[in-house]
Amino acid sequence: MVNTPEPGGMQPDMKVQIAGKTLPNPVGTASGTFGFGEEFTGLTDIESLGAVYTKALTPEFRPGNSPPRLAETPAGLINSIGLANPGLEGFLRDKVPVIRKLPCPVIVNVAGSTKADYLKVTETVNEIDAVWGIELNVSCPNVDHGGMAFGTDPVVLGSLTSAVRRLCSKPLIVKLSPNVTDITETARAAEEAGADAVSCINTLSGMKVDVRNRRPVIPRGTGGLSGPAIRPVGVAAVWKVSKAVSIPVIGLGGIAGIEDALEYLLAGASAIQVGTAVFSRPDLPGIILEGIREYMTQQGFGSISDFHGYF
């Protein structure tokens, strides 16, 4: 069924509501692909972004993993960055002044090795007015401790989310790992523990072997696979999760064009994030936003909620 376009070409309402707060539009940049918001200055219109999801932040400075940290695969990219980040001290000193100047909402991606780590970062970040919300990173596949371990067991995830929830008065988004048997279980655990939204999916565990030297390209063996290669997995996850929970679902994984974003929205996402494709086409989020707007206008949808989760 296609709605009749409204006469006079009314501008569709692009706003997205999460926990009573508003994002100006549904198109954000995924954590780990957009630094802390300043790196792409001059190459993209940051003002048009629905949100910047920052690089993961841990209490302590982390140098990251030994190189090589990247491997390219068909329509995909394996990364093993290892949560390289400036830590709370560096974040407060160097990144918060940048975030204050960004003309779009900033959602800080919070990570750690222990529950105490997550709580420490949440407590600090929650006090920063310029931060719109928190995205809990329980799905990083590239570290020895914490990371994905918090995101694959629903009970552990629920316990961590509740604890963070108590310290977080901003919108709390839990980023789900696809490296589980049933992603709806972890999604439900996050919702029951008080998450305001879930984002899915983080990277899939992947590996590339250097056949000439007979060893994995990434020194740790496996890394996180992103890019168009994982898009069908992400769309399926969003479809399943959006039917299992009643909180908003933010879709990501392999979005590299307008139709990709529409797939996610139609499958149930209230918002989306563009990640790996931003590296190659920094202006893609703005192009996707305009594409969604055009689609809505042509199809006669007045707001995102009119058509997301269409089937």
Added chain:
Amino acid sequence: MNQDGPRTRGVARIFEQRSVARGFREITLSYALGYQGPVNPRPGQFLTILPHRYPLTIMRRPFAYSGSTEKGFSFIYEIRGSNTSDLADLDDGTQVDWIGPLGSSFILPSPGSLPVLVAGGIGVGPLYYLARKIAEAGMKSLVVLGARNSELLPHLDWPENTELRICTDDGSAGIHGSVLKGLEDVDSRKFEHAEFFACGPRPMMAAVHRMAEKSDRRCQVSLEEMMACGVGACQGCAVQVSDSDDLSRPKFKRICVEGPVFNSREIVW
């Protein structure tokens, strides 16, 4: 190393491509009509281009500038995989999506010094550009060029006052041996005022670094690593650097922003 400066993203047209050795090509691109962006990339800086088979190939490809005019720029590439082989097949006039100039550049040699440029394989691109900038400054360079064999030796128009030493692994041209052999033969008194610039395979750069360190001369190297964003966001192109403050934990720098040109003493070889 020299850093910063504006960078831009644009669409350029292929002006011409030519083969410079077997499997090595130099491509020249023209800025788009009415282009208003930066036109002065420095030797050592690089650009990235969007592969034609994007998004099947998801990452941009980084290339060091081998030349620049107010009309456009060039880089030398090696046909190594499907994307560089696509690039070689593109007709003149084809549009290419590029971002540049990116990264740090070589600090030009100080007056009175002898610039020694050591290039291995595809590492010749940025040094070819550097040699011409050095010549423009009225200085003479010693260029030591290494290749596996004579067919792989790039044919380039080096500035007139360049002393060129060719080295091939199989002895099919020039000195029989690596660039290090080529350097050994140089009168050691010359090195008293040398400043080294190296780009090529990592073991080669490490060896040039050690040679420079031994004679207490400055050595700048241009590094390469897999790169996703090219602007410092993803931290994928890390290189381990020495950190005198704390030797117990590794410290990394991003090749795309703090590099690709580093003082060789910074790098953990």
